[in-house]
Amino acid sequence: MISAVLFDLDGTLADTALDLGGALNRLLAEEGRPAVAYERIRPIASHGARGLVELGFGIARDAPGFDDLRLRFLDHYEDGFCNQTVLFEGINPMLEALAARGLAWGIITNKPMRFTDRLVPTLGFSVPPAVVVSGDTVGVPKPDPRPMRYACEAMGVQPGACWYVGDAERDIAAGRAVGMRTVLADYGYIADTDHPETWGADWRIQSPLELLALLPPKQV
Template identity: 60%
Template sequence: MIQAVLFDLDGTLADTALDLGGALNTLLARHNLPAKSMDEIRTQASHGAAGLLKLGAGITPDHPDYAQWRTEYLDEYDSRYAQDTALFDGVNKLIAELDKRGIKWGIITNKPMRFTDKLVPKLGFVIPPAVVVSGDTCGESKPSVKPMFHACEQIQINPQHTLYVGDAERDIQAGRNAGMKTILAEWGYIAPEDRTETWQPDYRISSPLDLLKLL
């Protein structure tokens, strides 16, 4: 008996790649580096600042200048986080139907609270989320199970009665390890080299409304 459906945000509920990528390309131009195409950006968008900085500048978290690059990138993203971001087609219809069936919904994202708290109210959800857990809400982010358990505690629903929907391997790992049923959002930011068959989600769906067939 599913009582709640929890979702990743970037690449699952909302198409944030245009703003994430726009911020990256502005930063790259400032450093006299070539822009990246949106196709390239989409494959890394779920991996946040770390994935995008590696893509654009070859800067990884062990690089001595990583902290400065990350700060610059986040400041740039802060100036345009909701400029071109929008919900994927079918998301609001799905949420309305979940509400009609008495099923709670919420968000568990690795996006920092700094952005989540501002972005979520601007996305135009037909029903507000029952819970929002950001990457820094619990001190640990996915694939840790901490955010998963925290969300369930907030809405007072057992993880065993919860579905988790995401587009990254860490989403499936976190959901499974927390005892949730997991769903891979195949419309999300999945790279060609990602071997999704090894992630072992319980289900796969190709559009948000396909979720209703599983309930």
Template identity: 65%
Template sequence: MIKAVLFDLDGTLADTAPDLGAALNRLLVEEGRAAQSMDAIRPVASHGARGLLELGFGITPQDAQFCALRERFLDHYEQGICEGTTLFDGITELIREIDSRGLQWGIITNKPMRFTDPLVQLLPLPIAPQTCVSGDTVGIPKPDAKPMLHAAAELGVDPAHCLYVGDAERDIEAGRKVGMKTVLASYGYISEFDDTASWGADLNINHPLELLVHLGQSEV
């Protein structure tokens, strides 16, 4: 039986692309470059600074200017961290229903605590998460198993009784490593180049509320 539901943050629980994109575009304008459209930003938003800087500047962490641009991007993002960000449609109702069924819920994200903690405080969540694991909470992010195990331990729930919902391949990989049931949030930041069928998720949902029919079942 599922006893806890855990969510990725960006692209699964909250639509953070507007604020991530705004930070990128402010940086691009400062550098005399053209702003990117939201259609271009949204599919790579789950990949954070690395993905967005690659989109905007065509650089990777191996490039000499990457670190300096990354810090400026993060500063811009921190200043407007919840101006355009919203919970995805249905998330509020889903969390309320999870709680009403006596289940626990939490967040496991690769977003650093510097941004996760203030964002979670600002989001209009109906019930606070019982665990919130950031990308630097245990010193290594997903797809490593440690963040998943840490969240399950904080809840006191065996990973086998946890459901993990995410919109990126690393989410599904991390959940599978520890025996969690995995759910692909197809409404999230999925690129046309993502081969989601090969990720091996147990479920695929196109709207958060589709998850409700699977809660309380012995098998997903």
């Protein structure tokens, strides 16, 4: 039985890489450093502010000044977090098909509430999410399983009756930790250095609409 499908946001529902990259390159320009090409930014976009600062500045997360750069990156993202962000092709038809089957859907993202709460309403979802859980909603982000449990409690469903779709290792780990079936979005932000075949997803899809073919026969 399946009652709901939950999704990551960046790289799974929405293509946010251009706006994230824009914030990084504005910060780099401010520091007198060269811009990073989009082709290098896209595979790292799901790693959030920390991953992008690592990429742009070539420093480790425990380096002096790293957290200041991260906070400044977020300020630049604040200035353009919905300029070029759009839903991936096929998202709305997929959500409409889920709704037609009586399945609820929701979002569990590591993006902070300061962005999620304003970005999600601008994306044009044809079916509104039943729940939106941000990276700081419960005080800890994925791969900690608490955001997953919180979403299920808010929707009134059991984790075992949910699927989770995401494009990062932490997505699959968090879903598996609470007993959800997991789907890896191969169309998302996966780097050449990643090894998704080791992450343990139940299924992998090349486009959002491929999810529909994985669903069990319609329940009556």
